[in-house]
Every structure is written in C-alpha cells, then in structure tokens.
Amino acid sequence: MSVGGAIKHGFAMAGRMRSVVWALLLINLGLAAGAALPIYEGMLHFTGHSLMSETLAHGFSTDWLTDFSFNNPGLLQRYGAIIEWLGLVSLPVNALLAGGVLARFRTPEQGYSLGDFFRNVGRYASRMFWLMVVGLVCYWIAFRLLNQGLGDLIDKWTRDWLDDRPVFWLQLGAGILLLVAVGFMNVVMDYARVHIVMKDDSGVIQSFLASLGFSLGRFGRAVTAWALPSLGGLALLGIYLLVAPWAGSLLGRTAHGRVLPQLMVALLFVGQQAVIWGRYWFRVATWASEWSAFGSSKIEAGN
Secondary structure (H helix, E strand, C coil), X not given: CCHHHHHHHXXXXXXXXXXXXXXXXXXXXXXXXXXHHHHHHHHHHHHCCCHHHHHHHCCCCHHHHHHHHHHCCCHHHHHHHHHHHHHHHHHHHHHHHHHHHHHHHHXXXXXXXXXXXXXXXXXXXXXXXXXXXXXXXXXXXXXXXXXXXXXXXXXXXXXXXXXXXXXXXXXXXXXXXXXXXXXXXXXXXXXXXXXXXXXXXXXXXXXXXXXXXXXXXXXXXHHHHHHHHHHHHHHHHHHHHHHHHHHHHHHHHCCCCCHHHHHHHHHHHHHHHHHHHHHHHHHHHHHHHHXXXXXXXXXXXXX
16 A cells, blocks of 8 residues: 555545544543643632723733732742643643544444443553653654754853854754654654554554554655644644634724624534644544555565
C-alpha cells in the first residue's frame, strides 16, 4: 500500500470511529472543567450579578483583572498552579487513552462500546505509561542538547561578534533544528504506540526501537502519514483563530441587546467545542493513517 493509500484508508477508518473521538473529547473536557471551575467560582463570587458580570460576558476587561488581582492577593497564582497540575495530569491521561483508541483499529468493522474502550485503556495502560516516560526522557535530551547546549555554544561563539545578523540566523537555525527534532520524536512516539497495540506482546523498549527503525528506514512514508492528517488539525485551529476575533467583535457590538448576545455566546461555545472535536478527529485520523502505513510496510517486508 502506498502512503497515499494508507492515509486514505486511515481517514476512512477514522470516519467510522466517531465514538472514540467523543470519548477523547468528553474526558478532556472533564479535565478542562476541573481547571476552570475554581476560576469560574472565584469570578462569580467577586462579580456576583453586577453589571461587570455582564461586561465580562461580552469581552475581557483588563481593568477588572487588575481590580480582581488587587482584592484577591495570591489567587491568580493559585489558579495558575491548578491549571499547571491538571495540565500535568492530562499527559498520562491522554497517553493511557491512546491504547483505547488504537485498539479500535484492530477490528474496525466490528462494534465498539464504551466498555470496550476502557477495557483496552486498562489493558495497555502500563506500557503506554512507561512509553510516555521514555518519550519525556527523549524530549528532555533534545531540549538539553539543542536548546541549552547548542544555544550556549552559539552564545559563546558569537559573544564578540559585532554584526547581529549572523547571530540571529544561527539562533534561528538552532530553533528550527529543535523543532525538527521534537517533530521527529512525535513521529517515533506515535509509531511506538501503534506497535504496542498492533504487536500485542511487544514491550516498551522493543516498540520504541521498532518505531525508531521504521521512522529512519522509511522516513518519507512515516513522516507523510503523520504530517498530512496532523496538518488538517492545524488548519482547523488556524480557521478558528481567524474567526474567533470577528465573533468576539460582533458579540461586543450586540452587547446592549437581550436575546442576540446570549445566542452569540451559545453559538461561540458550540463552535469552540466543534473545533476541539474536529481536532480530536484529525488526531484519530493521524493514528489510523500511521496504523495503515506501519501495518502495510510490515506486510511488504514479510513478503
């Protein structure tokens, strides 16, 4: 199967697997709600049913934030800590959820219940967790070598240079190299997850090395199957970032109405969730394309 055929097959599989997309969305919305609830309650307690609460419903106010911070010392820092901890919790949670999603690709033609999803999450939980740890170590090495090590070396080399332009280009090159390394690590980690589920008895290190060998040996195939569906999610995010300011501006212009502002807030909320759902769908499509590309390459190698 060509890489184009693998991507096409991956999108077809993702189209039949909306249930796992909903599972990813709802679980992550639950984590987000856990982070947002203390902030919402604090804002509601501070503004109550005052006119400021209506103003905040139609746009952000820096004056209100200054007043809120002054009257609640240390509260913003505590909110930041809550968001940080829940962000850290989301890393292992999403790493474990990958097992439930990828197991769906083993029998895409059969039914798949929520119970099946969570049973597969538990089945691959330990290996997905330790693979996440291996990935974090690799990311740390990349940042240590390319961001800190190479950055310090460039600073040392260019300390006495009088022209800032070559210094800028060297630093830009180091930044691009870091992005490439992180992107490649994303590819390797994705295929390692695929290998764990596809080869049901494989260990973490075995899957990581198999993924690394595939990603290096068939670089174009591996990266293309990862990049093209992922670009769909980025394009969807870009469209949202273009539309959201316009929607916020329109909401501000309708602030003195009654029904229309509430309708606009509801539409904006629904639109945001649709974008998040779409990005998770492209994530599943990426995994499905990688599954097809990796599996077909193994069959070809066996033949």
